[in-house]
Amino acid sequence: MAESLRPSAAGPSAEGGRAGRALGRALGRVRSGFVLRRAVRFVVSLGVLLVASFAMMHLIPGDPVRASLGPAAPAELVTARRAALGLDEPILSQLLSYVSNVFRGDFGTSFLSGEPVREIIASRLPNTLGLALLATVVALLVAVPLGMWAAIRTENGRNRGTEVTFTSATGAAIAVPEFLYSIALVTVFAIGLRWFPPAGKAGPVSYVLPILSLAISPTAMIARICRVETLRELGMDYVRLARAKRLPAARLYFRHVLPNTLTATLTVGGMLLAALIAGSVLVEYVFAWPGLGLRVVESITQKDYPVAQGVILVYGAIVLVVNLLVDLLLGVLDPTSKLKET
Amino acid sequence: MRHLPRTPAGIAGTLLVALMVILAIAGPLIWGAEAERIDSAAILQGTSAAHPLGTDNLGRDILARVLVAGRLSLALAMIATLIGATAGVILGALPSVLPRRAARLVTGTVNALVAFPGLLLAMFTAVIAGLGARGAVLGIGAAVAPGFARLTQTLAASVAGADYVAVARMLGVSRWRVMTRHVLPNIAEPLILHLTQALGGALLALAGMSFLGLGVQPPSFDWGRLLFDGFARIYATPAVALGPAAAIALAGIGFNLLGDVLARAASRRATPAGAAAGRAVPEAGELGEPDPDAVLEVRDLTVTFPGGVTPVRGLSLTIAPGEIVGLVGESGSGKSLTASAIGGLVPYPGEVSAGRLRLCGADVRELPEAECRRLLGTSLAMVFQDPMAALNPALKVGGQLAEVATVHQGASRADAFARAVDRLEHVRIPEPATRARQHPHELSGGMRQRAVIAMGLMGAPRLIIADEPTTALDVTVQREILRLLREVTDETGAATLFISHDIAVIGELCHRVVVMYAGRVVEELPVEELASGAAHPYTRALVASLPDMETDRSLPLASIPGRQPSPAEVPDGCAFADRCELASAKCAELPPLIPYRAGHRVACWEAK
Numbered sequence: 001m002a003e004s005l006r007p008s009a010a011g012p013s014a015e016g017g018r019a020g021r022a023l024g025r026a027l028g029r030v031r032s033g034f035v036l037r038r039a040v041r042f043v044v045s046l047g048v049l050l051v052a053s054f055a056m057m058h059l060i061p062g063d064p065v066r067a068s069l070g071p072a073a074p075a076e077l078v079t080a081r082r083a084a085l086g087l088d089e090p091i092l093s094q095l096l097s098y099v100s101n102v103f104r105g106d107f108g109t110s111f112l113s114g115e116p117v118r119e120i121i122a123s124r125l126p127n128t129l130g131l132a133l134l135a136t137v138v139a140l141l142v143a144v145p146l147g148m149w150a151a152i153r154t155e156n157g158r159n160r161g162t163e164v165t166f167t168s169a170t171g172a173a174i175a176v177p178e179f180l181y182s183i184a185l186v187t188v189f190a191i192g193l194r195w196f197p198p199a200g201k202a203g204p205v206s207y208v209l210p211i212l213s214l215a216i217s218p219t220a221m222i223a224r225i226c227r228v229e230t231l232r233e234l235g236m237d238y239v240r241l242a243r244a245k246r247l248p249a250a251r252l253y254f255r256h257v258l259p260n261t262l263t264a265t266l267t268v269g270g271m272l273l274a275a276l277i278a279g280s281v282l283v284e285y286v287f288a289w290p291g292l293g294l295r296v297v298e299s300i301t302q303k304d305y306p307v308a309q310g311v312i313l314v315y316g317a318i319v320l321v322v323n324l325l326v327d328l329l330l331g332v333l334d335p336t337s338k339l340k341e342t
Numbered sequence: 343m344r345h346l347p348r349t350p351a352g353i354a355g356t357l358l359v360a361l362m363v364i365l366a367i368a369g370p371l372i373w374g375a376e377a378e379r380i381d382s383a384a385i386l387q388g389t390s391a392a393h394p395l396g397t398d399n400l401g402r403d404i405l406a407r408v409l410v411a412g413r414l415s416l417a418l419a420m421i422a423t424l425i426g427a428t429a430g431v432i433l434g435a436l437p438s439v440l441p442r443r444a445a446r447l448v449t450g451t452v453n454a455l456v457a458f459p460g461l462l463l464a465m466f467t468a469v470i471a472g473l474g475a476r477g478a479v480l481g482i483g484a485a486v487a488p489g490f491a492r493l494t495q496t497l498a499a500s501v502a503g504a505d506y507v508a509v510a511r512m513l514g515v516s517r518w519r520v521m522t523r524h525v526l527p528n529i530a531e532p533l534i535l536h537l538t539q540a541l542g543g544a545l546l547a548l549a550g551m552s553f554l555g556l557g558v559q560p561p562s563f564d565w566g567r568l569l570f571d572g573f574a575r576i577y578a579t580p581a582v583a584l585g586p587a588a589a590i591a592l593a594g595i596g597f598n599l600l601g602d603v604l605a606r607a608a609s610r611r612a613t614p615a616g617a618a619a620g621r622a623v624p625e626a627g628e629l630g631e632p633d634p635d636a637v638l639e640v641r642d643l644t645v646t647f648p649g650g651v652t653p654v655r656g657l658s659l660t661i662a663p664g665e666i667v668g669l670v671g672e673s674g675s676g677k678s679l680t681a682s683a684i685g686g687l688v689p690y691p692g693e694v695s696a697g698r699l700r701l702c703g704a705d706v707r708e709l710p711e712a713e714c715r716r717l718l719g720t721s722l723a724m725v726f727q728d729p730m731a732a733l734n735p736a737l738k739v740g741g742q743l744a745e746v747a748t749v750h751q752g753a754s755r756a757d758a759f760a761r762a763v764d765r766l767e768h769v770r771i772p773e774p775a776t777r778a779r780q781h782p783h784e785l786s787g788g789m790r791q792r793a794v795i796a797m798g799l800m801g802a803p804r805l806i807i808a809d810e811p812t813t814a815l816d817v818t819v820q821r822e823i824l825r826l827l828r829e830v831t832d833e834t835g836a837a838t839l840f841i842s843h844d845i846a847v848i849g850e851l852c853h854r855v856v857v858m859y860a861g862r863v864v865e866e867l868p869v870e871e872l873a874s875g876a877a878h879p880y881t882r883a884l885v886a887s888l889p890d891m892e893t894d895r896s897l898p899l900a901s902i903p904g905r906q907p908s909p910a911e912v913p914d915g916c917a918f919a920d921r922c923e924l925a926s927a928k929c930a931e932l933p934p935l936i937p938y939r940a941g942h943r944v945a946c947w948e949a950k
């Protein structure tokens with residue numbers, strides 16, 4: 001009861017109080033160190049990522065320039081390239097100039113085409129992000145209602161049939177990787193039925209198949225989590241109390257249950273987004289989608305190391321940013337989250 | 343593990359994985375030659391009788407190659423998983439044996455890596471190690487490791503608190519030895535379980551790498567590589583991609599289903615199953631005329647669950663306005679289910695039957711749905727044990743109170759909120775307007791319980807059912823809540839059914855006491871008689887177990903030996919007979935609940 005004895009924290013006026021309260025809450029969290037700890041973790045991870053990306057070039061056995069240009073390339077060319085890349089300088093100064101270059105947006109130039117890697121990234125990143133974000137939105141929009149519906153139907157072991165169908169169908173959907181979905185979808189809808197273009201990015205229709213391929217597994221996974229979470233919430237006392245209050249079903253499920261299941265659902269959704277960005281590499285490859293994924297595969301195959309290095313660095317940074325955002329979002333959404341202790 | 347293949351999913355998963363293993367062992371032996379046989383007359387063919395899935399650019403039969411490639415696919419996945427598992431377990435065990443700071447560092451690294459997609463790591467290693475199986479396997483092994491490390495860490499932490507680990511530590515066993523001898527063996531099972539799932543994941547990831555042309559390189563081939571080749575020809579002959587795609591999909595599904603089923607079997611093993619033969623519950627009794635004044639009148643209330651489990655057996659109870667009735671019993675006596683049955687909240691598949699179930703003069707089972715909702719929603723208030731669990735953590739306190747008024751009484755939002763604040767003030771929550779705008783976790787435990795009571799006061803409660811409302815609170819707060827409940831009954835004239843296992847609290851608060859044992863009422867008496875006038879041996883034992891009632895404190899505590907029969911195994915006769923000192927042959931027959939004195943009824947053959 002100690003809190004009730006505390007002097008009133010200058011009661012915020014009814015209007016204008018909302019923003020103030022939100023700010024206060026955010027500040028409270030800074031004080032509690034949650035945001036700070038997350039920021040520190042992010043910066044450290046980013047540092048590790050930079051060093052790893054730098055090291056990648058140096059860990060390649062032998063001479064990357066020679067490996068890239070092939071044994072037939074004249075020795076002068078190799079030497080010139082090495083000098084241009086600064087590969088003969090002391091390792092530490094190379095690292096420093098690498099990091100400062102990256103922060104200035106200079107990721108080097110392609111061995112093969114001579115294009116600056118920055119331009120490759122700038123032109124292709126939006127295509128990759130667009131695909132991943134749209135797929136996440138589609139997955140969430142389908143999965144949450146689906147999971148809730150399944151939970152309500154199967155509450156307390158009712159409708160065994162629905163439960164078995166739901167778990168096996170989602171289980172199978174999760175188990176099949178996205179590149180198989182894309183191949184299947186291409187074969188049926190693009191090559192067979194000719195409803196959608198089989199490859200490339202040309203207008204809204206060309207998004208349909210890639211998004212579907214990317215979204216199927218996450219949808220199944222989120223729907224499962226959402227069902228389990230909803231089932232758990234349905235067993236809680238506040239639901240019993242809400243039922244004792246005889247609330248209409250829609251109000252019970254959407255106002256009371258849904259907000260409590262969202263935390264876990266969004267956590268998984270966020271984690272999936274990171275996985276989805278990587279999965280998009282395969283889907284881009286199948287659909288020849290002009291994104292980063294297609295380009296990184298080409299660059300690895302062709303030993304175009306600066307491009308591979310730059311793009312993998314960008315992918316890693318995206319994953320870190322996504323994870324950070326998900327964490328922060330959860331911290332705001334769920335004030336009691338256990339997350340904050342880590 | 344014995345229970346595995348009972349479900350269709352279990353059977354399918356086990357069969358698929360078994361098939362993959364057999365294929366991996368036998369495939370190359372049987373179809374090895376066929377898969378390598380070059381036939382320049384039949385290159386790049388589609389489906390035909392001789393080659394059901396077509397041929398490749400050297401005229402080799404694709405079906406045979408798919409069947410042969412299983413070995414390499416599975417073997418590489420296994421190597422990657424083993425690398426990852428070994429590295430992960432070591433990484434996960436390290437924090438338990440390292441000094442604090444180093445341990446923190448390892449934990450932090452693992453936490454950061456867990457969220458990192460495997461394919462990215464695999465591409466990273468592929469750049470370094472060059473194209474080929476080696477780079478892909480290393481990368482995917484590296485991607486598998488953090489998951490194992492995290493799992494080992496959590497599991498080890500949960501075991502580390504166990505008594506035997508504490509004992510080993512006390513005996514001076516070294517930390518490494520504690521880890522290997524005590525901790526790891528106890529967490530082996532979930533780790534092995536995770537292995538199945540990781541194996542499936544590794545297989546798919548490797549297939550993906552090979553499909554991108556970054557994994558297995560010719561002349562070797564795995565399913566992913568075959569798919570790579572087939573995909574290039576998908577416009578001309580889609581069938582050639584079908585074989586490897588199906589193989590990858592089936593392997594993925596197989597490992598996933600098996601992992602799922604294994605995990606479920608493991609978690610189920612913790613909970614023993616228990617069901618007993620069904621037995622009809624007798625007792626019918628005269629109904630008589632309904633009591634028009636009673637707030638609650640229940641006759642012959644029975645709650646049954648499938649399998650003959652009957653936690654509430656023919657319970658009858660009448661509560662007058664303003665009366666506080668205590669329902670006391672051990673856990674499992676059916677007292678909480680009685681409350682749920684009255685509130686219409688018995689969970690499926692429980693079934694409620696009653697000779698009569700009247701609330702505020704109306705039979706709830708005869709009212710039309712909408713009216714019943716309104717009646718229960720406004721006239722009945724429920725207070726549960728854990729106020730944190732009873733309040734929705736995601737919604738503000740005031741909003742949760744207000745919705746009773748908006749939904750059932752058609753109040754406007756503002757009016758409803760004002761009423762909510764008023765009710766919060768009524769239960770003496772300081773600064774009610776501020777509190778109403780807060781979330782439940784910002785309130786103390788006692789305040790939360792007050793808020794729940796206030797929620798009951800939003801309507802015009804005629805009956806308050808309080809199910810162990812003070813058990814989760816500490817002693818001083820308990821008293822305040824009890825006082826509040828009494829005040830509320832005095833002021834509103836509502837009746838209260840107060841359910842508790844604590845006979846001291848009941849004795850303090852209630853006017854009348856109803857004692858339940860094994861689903862039946864065994865005694866019903868005015869509170870004044872509780873201390874010295876109880877007639878049933880069980881009630882007397884309960885009272886005697888209390889040091890602070892009017893008992894002689896020089897006597898040792900009379901605890902009751904034995905335990906209450908579970909709802910599935912209640913005997914035909916007196917359920918207390920096993921534990922009763924007065925039991926005789928007569929007690930094999932069920933003693934009826936009969937008047938004993940004025941306002942006092944008892945169900946015991948020995949009470950005279």
Ligand code: SF4
Binds near residue numbers: 878918922946947
């Ligand atoms: S009926 Fe018999 S066994 Fe039951 S309480 Fe009375 S004396 Fe004991």
